[in-house]
Amino acid sequence: MRSLRFRLAARAATGVTAGLIIISLVAVGGAREFLNNEIESSLLNVASIQAGALTAVPDGGMELHEWDLTPDEAAQVRDLNRYVQVWSESGESLLRTQYITVDLPLDTAALRRAASGKLVMLNQSYAEIPIRSLFYPLERMGPAHARHVLQVAAPLNGRDRMLYRLAQMLVGITLAVGLATFAGGWWLGGRMVRPVDEIIDQAEKIRAGTLGRRITVHVDFREYERLVDVLNGLLARLDNAFATQRRFTADASHELRSPLTVLKGEIELALRRDRDVTEYRRVLASNLEEVDRLTWIAEDLLTLARSDSGVLLPRYQATDVSARITRVLERLQADARDKALELRLHTNGPVEAIIDPSLVDQLAWNLVENAVKFTPSGGQVLVSVSRDRVAVVVEVSDTGPGIPQDAVERIFERFFRADQARTHSADVWGTGLGLSIVRAIAEAHGGTVQASNRDEGGAVFRVTIPAHPHEPQ
Numbered sequence: 001m002r003s004l005r006f007r008l009a010a011r012a013a014t015g016v017t018a019g020l021i022i023i024s025l026v027a028v029g030g031a032r033e034f035l036n037n038e039i040e041s042s043l044l045n046v047a048s049i050q051a052g053a054l055t056a057v058p059d060g061g062m063e064l065h066e067w068d069l070t071p072d073e074a075a076q077v078r079d080l081n082r083y084v085q086v087w088s089e090s091g092e093s094l095l096r097t098q099y100i101t102v103d104l105p106l107d108t109a110a111l112r113r114a115a116s117g118k119l120v121m122l123n124q125s126y127a128e129i130p131i132r133s134l135f136y137p138l139e140r141m142g143p144a145h146a147r148h149v150l151q152v153a154a155p156l157n158g159r160d161r162m163l164y165r166l167a168q169m170l171v172g173i174t175l176a177v178g179l180a181t182f183a184g185g186w187w188l189g190g191r192m193v194r195p196v197d198e199i200i201d202q203a204e205k206i207r208a209g210t211l212g213r214r215i216t217v218h219v220d221f222r223e224y225e226r227l228v229d230v231l232n233g234l235l236a237r238l239d240n241a242f243a244t245q246r247r248f249t250a251d252a253s254h255e256l257r258s259p260l261t262v263l264k265g266e267i268e269l270a271l272r273r274d275r276d277v278t279e280y281r282r283v284l285a286s287n288l289e290e291v292d293r294l295t296w297i298a299e300d301l302l303t304l305a306r307s308d309s310g311v312l313l314p315r316y317q318a319t320d321v322s323a324r325i326t327r328v329l330e331r332l333q334a335d336a337r338d339k340a341l342e343l344r345l346h347t348n349g350p351v352e353a354i355i356d357p358s359l360v361d362q363l364a365w366n367l368v369e370n371a372v373k374f375t376p377s378g379g380q381v382l383v384s385v386s387r388d389r390v391a392v393v394v395e396v397s398d399t400g401p402g403i404p405q406d407a408v409e410r411i412f413e414r415f416f417r418a419d420q421a422r423t424h425s426a427d428v429w430g431t432g433l434g435l436s437i438v439r440a441i442a443e444a445h446g447g448t449v450q451a452s453n454r455d456e457g458g459a460v461f462r463v464t465i466p467a468h469p470h471e472p473q
Helices: 004-054 071-076 108-115 157-204 222-271 277-308 321-338 357-374 405-410 434-444
Strands: 083-088 093-096 120-126 129-137 148-155 317-320 342-347 352-355 380-387 391-398 448-453 459-466
Touching (some): 004 148, 108 120, 108 148, 120 148, 129 157, 317 321, 317 357, 321 357, 321 380, 321 391, 352 357, 357 380, 357 391, 405 448
Antiparallel strands (some): 083 093, 083 148, 129 148
């Protein structure tokens, strides 16, 4: 019963059948009304003719105008006959047609009204046959027949048979058309549902290992084009998500395995024999570095997990962006001095914006730390903060090796390594998640981040964040 095909067929058949039933009822009612009018007109005509014949006798007698038929002939055509009888005002039968042997049924109330000069029509039964009777006052024909009433009756069984046959015919037509409509609706519903079934069949064959496949059936039909496009778009996003997830899992496993391997190796080496305090302190210090590295990886993964699940929601408040970035640079000055780098901030005073200060701190830290990490000794890292009417712009540039052209679009992917050009130094290591976090924070604020290369060498990262929440850039 929940089949769309069945429902389409059933509703189409129900609608057509209901319409035909209404039409049939109207048709039968109209035919009945038409036939009743014809019978009443016929009764009036017969009554006029018989009244004229009755009053045409010179001596005041009464004589009916009748065909010269034998009783047997009259019985054979009685459905076409009009039965006639004359009554006195008191209900006495004065005259009746020769083709009936029993008085017509007399309605005393109708007789009194007709005797007072009114035409009266009513339904009666005569010899178990329904009839329509007309009581016609003969005083209309002259004073000689005052208080005489002419009753003319017509059998209704012919009318009833005709209406019954008409109703039978209409019921048959309604049933036939209803069944034909259901069959047609079933066939049409099958034609409509078949493409969906074929699309489903193709979709069911796509598994996790075959997400690269696409649905190809019925792509040339306008009605199904959007459905196929939506499903193929969903498959493309799933394919991309699965690929990203696989790459993320592999890279995360690799990043976590490295510090864990170092920790295990140094601990095992330290336990092989007794060592002095200095050696134990060196091992513990090295282990602490690896633990810090694991902590950074875990925190970065947690930040990205919050971003993926949609719960990385900024806590907006009025903030001086330039002041926050100044503090970030102060914390990184020691690393810059170790590499003899020039770390400078360029700003034209306070830059006010409605942002999440802690997230912007994390964004600035990752950008500047990344620049310090990949800039060779003696180089320069420049940070600029500015604001136009609607957005805050943070730009970090360095004099490092830059980004390979084929990696510019992928530099913000998780665990992505641009190239050995920016990771050639043995002391350059990280989680590989910093720039991914920068993009997640910028997008959480409704902003964007872009990477490019400077003409004179080095990389430039430009972050644009709306100065007010939900403000278009």
